[in-house]
Amino acid sequence: MFRPLFFTSFMLADQVVDNGFYGAGQLLVSSASSKTAYAAALQLHGTGPRLIGLTSPGNVAFTRSLGCYDEVIAYDDLGQVARTPAVYLDLSGAPATRAGLRDRLGDLLVRDIAVGLTTQVPNAAAAGEVFFAPVQMRKRRQDWGRDGLDQRFAEAWQTFLGTATSAVDVKVGHGPEALRETWLTVLNGEAAPRTGHVVQLDPERDA
Template sequence: MPDSWTFAVARDDLGRTVLADTPTPEAGDGEALLRVRRVGLTANNVTYAVLGESMRYWQFFPGGPRGLGAEWGLPPLWGFADVIDSRAAGVEPGLRVYGYLPPARHLVVRPERIDASGFRDGSAHRADLPSPYNAYRSTRADAAYRADQEDLLVLFRPLFFTSFMLADQVADHDFYGAEQLLLSSASSKTAYAAAVELHGRGPRVIGLTSPGNVAFARSLGCYDEVLSYDRIDGVGAAPAVYLDLSGAPHTRAALRNRLGDLLVRDIAVGLTNQIPNAAAAGEVFFAPVQMRKRRQDWGRDGLDRRFADAWHRFAAAVTAWLEVRTGVGPQDLRRAWLDVYRGSTPPRVGHIIEL
């Protein structure tokens, strides 16, 4: 195995991939070198690549492997990394952090805003990118961290953050006066994590999914009802909010036809089938916007506390639903990427790659 390597995908064909040997980077003045240790692969990561241009996800880790053209991009992953070298005051080797990582063995960061909770990457190319993705959280001061739950955190934390903020925004607006909340892609991790937060708080929570995933979604116990996409005529005639995590035009059309003016809110949350039709929704949910609001309302410590409490409730439930498949090294990373990209991963399965 080379000293370092990078995995890249073709920006115009996410099923075309390359593994390139790369030299081990060095930390310059004010920089730290991270050794990527453990990452996860979910549909969320494919979404980052699908929206790589429009939402600037390709810009987090630009350049790609040396010698390859601009057609190649590095899809961001979430996971854990260790600081193995540092020339940044306040960041010491041995620190383990959780954050946004490239599909590669190493990452050079420029730590700033360093405190007990971790640091942010102040690299110039990330200055104008959404700040939550630039944070690297120390495991030593993370209320949500438990060493025996690293796999859960890798697979679910970024998704759960979106789910937590989505549920919070809906509740913050008194559920928009709706009597039912409809979540598409109900078997996806982001959807059922949001359903866990929303269930039992007022409106009925209804999951919409493909026929083959109905049984799984019902088994979770976080939906009051689960319907297949071909049974949307079973949705009750009551004020409804649609939380669209699938991006499927026919589902939106069927709901609008079924509910008419009773569809009081149509919110695009994410895409799992690679059809970028968010423009057809009434609005688009972006978790960092609600996060900034709650930091003003609650302060950073208050938001962290509420998130950790919600996370521990969710982690206790999700353990019974999840099958972790662990791979090792870049070839297993490539296999997992293609498996998720092609939609071959069952909803109960999560891919973890040790690098």
């Protein structure tokens, strides 16, 4: 469930470190309760600037419990964001959050990077740049070689597994109806951050 997401998280964290955190004093991560976000945050935490998780009010407690952010701020409290040079890693794509941070930080927002889209309103075009994991992967293959990249990925993955198993409750569904229900739950924004959904084919139908 996590491994396909973790590739993006791993390369995102690596790109930020590889660029010296873009000279920022804080990293702001939206959709901080999402699996891709906190997988990246766990790699970044304690390596440089303060790491600030931005999330919806209902997910603040869960996001704090992960222990990978120095501070967690709800989207409606962006006035609490410190006015120091910041990099924004946007995994939500919410226009209101981007606008709020730009109003709060102005020229102190030194990098605005669109990473993902957990809302239904595309906003990547408004970002300063779009993160694309294969670009950083190609660079690291040149820097480290294929074996070196694979080794570093494997080490990061093994470290992450300890947090992943304690942070997620796996809910298993079966068949097309379970797939429909899960999809609608996610689409309507009703999925709990602690729940990881796995849908299996109906054994009888699959046979």
